[in-house]
Amino acid sequence: GENVEQHPSTLSVQEGDSAVIKCTYSDSASNYFPWYKQELGKRPQLIIDIRSNVGEKKDQRIAVTLNKTAKHFSLHITETQPEDSAVYFCAARTGANNLFFGTGTRLTVIP
Amino acid sequence: DGGITQSPKYLFRKEGQNVTLSCEQNLNHDAMYWYRQDPGQGLRLIYYSQIVNDFQKGDIAEGYSVSREKKESFPLTVTSAQKNPTAFYLCASRNRGLGNTEAFFGQGTRLTVV
Numbered sequence: 001g002e003n004v005e006q007h008p009s010t011l012s013v014q015e016g017d018s019a020v021i022k023c024t025y026s027d028s029a030s031n032y033f034p035w036y037k038q039e040l041g042k043r044p045q046l047i048i049d050i051r052s053n054v055g056e057k058k059d060q061r062i063a064v065t066l067n068k069t070a071k072h073f074s075l076h077i078t079e080t081q082p083e084d085s086a087v088y089f090c091a092a093r094t095g096a097n098n099l100f101f102g103t104g105t106r107l108t109v110i111p
Numbered sequence: 112d113g114g115i116t117q118s119p120k121y122l123f124r125k126e127g128q129n130v131t132l133s134c135e136q137n138l139n140h141d142a143m144y145w146y147r148q149d150p151g152q153g154l155r156l157i158y159y160s161q162i163v164n165d166f167q168k169g170d171i172a173e174g175y176s177v178s179r180e181k182k183e184s185f186p187l188t189v190t191s192a193q194k195n196p197t198a199f200y201l202c203a204s205r206n207r208g209l210g211n212t213e214a215f216f217g218q219g220t221r222l223t224v225v
Contacts, residue, residue, distance in 0.1 A: 001170075009151065032212050043201065043216040044154075089153060098144070098169070099214060103153035 002027040004092050006102025013080050014110050021105045023090035024072040030092040033066060033073045034099070038087045047088075048075070080109045114138065117202050117217035124189070124196070124224050132187045132220045134202035141207040143185035144214070147171060148199040157200075160185055161207060189222060197224045 003026040013019045025033075034049035050057045050064045050073065057064050061080075066073040077084055090102040115136040124130045134143065142161050146154040156169030160179040174193025179185055185204075189196045202217040 006153070034213070036216075043218045045216070046213050049213070093212070098156060098159055100156075101146075101154040103151060 002030055002092050002094065002100040004090060004100050004102045006090050006105060008105060009103065010106045010108070012108045012110060015080060015082060017080055019077045019080055019084070019107055019109075021075045021088055021090070021107070022072060023074070023092075023102050024070075025092040025100075026071065027092070027094055028068075028071060029094045032093045033064070034091050034093075035062075035064060035075050036089045036091065036101075038089065038104075040086070044089060077107075080107075082109050082111050085109045115202060115204050115215050115217045117200075117220050119220060120218065122220055122222045124222065126224055127191045129188055129190050130222065132189065132200055132202075132222070134185045134187065134217055136183055136185075136204045136215075138204060138215065139182070139206075140204035140215075141182070142205050143179070144203045145169075145175075145177065145185070145187045146201045146203065148201055148219075154201065157187065196222055198222060 006023045031052035035047050036044035037047045038044040048059050048062050048064050050066050061078050063076045085108050087104045087106050089104050091099045093099045118133045144159045145157040155171050157175050158177040160166035163182050166177050166179050176188045200220045203214045205214040
């Protein structure tokens with residue numbers, strides 16, 4: 001099955017700086033890559049996703065890049081704010097199959 | 112108000128007892144999933160169901176059981192055979208098919224064995 005690795009496990013940045021979280025996947029057939037944000041005590045919620053026919057996608061302060069050749073994808077958050085503090089999960093899926101999640105990154109934005 | 116609901120939010124169980132966690136969705140989603148979340152280990156798949164009356168084991172199914180008698184319900188039973196059941200359990204659902212790919216999560220159930 002698919003194996004998704006996520007780094008770093010924790011990340012602290014100053015407010016206003018950028019944050020980057022990286023994931024790699026093993027199954028070259030994976031074609032859907034979502035990112036979820038989980039605030040403390042709450043459910044994970046989709047913040048952005050990308051499909052394998054696209055190399056980059058942006059939504060305001062967040063962006064995701066995908067390198068299919070290298071089998072890695074990254075989440076970029078610019079102009080970080082304290083409310084960005086949360087655990088972020090990457091995931092990968094092949095077609096209509098199950099999502100495989102990374103181990104999560106705890107992001108702390110320091111005011 | 113559509114969504115996916117888990118109950119209860121907190122659950123305490125004595126060792127040796129079975130306990131059932133509820134998951135209900137009114138999103139008309141075909142597929143439903145149960146994940147276990149432990150610190151530093153992300154979300155691990157326990158069981159999933161793509162259609163009514165059918166379900167499959169995930170990566171860590173031992174000590175758990177499920178049923179899918181109705182499209183909107185996918186209860187998870189944590190049996191006494193589960194060696195380390197204390198964890199945060201998340202249920203999710205989504206439409207099958209390549210076009211509708213987002214998974215929606217419930218608010219989770221925190222199970223503690225006492």
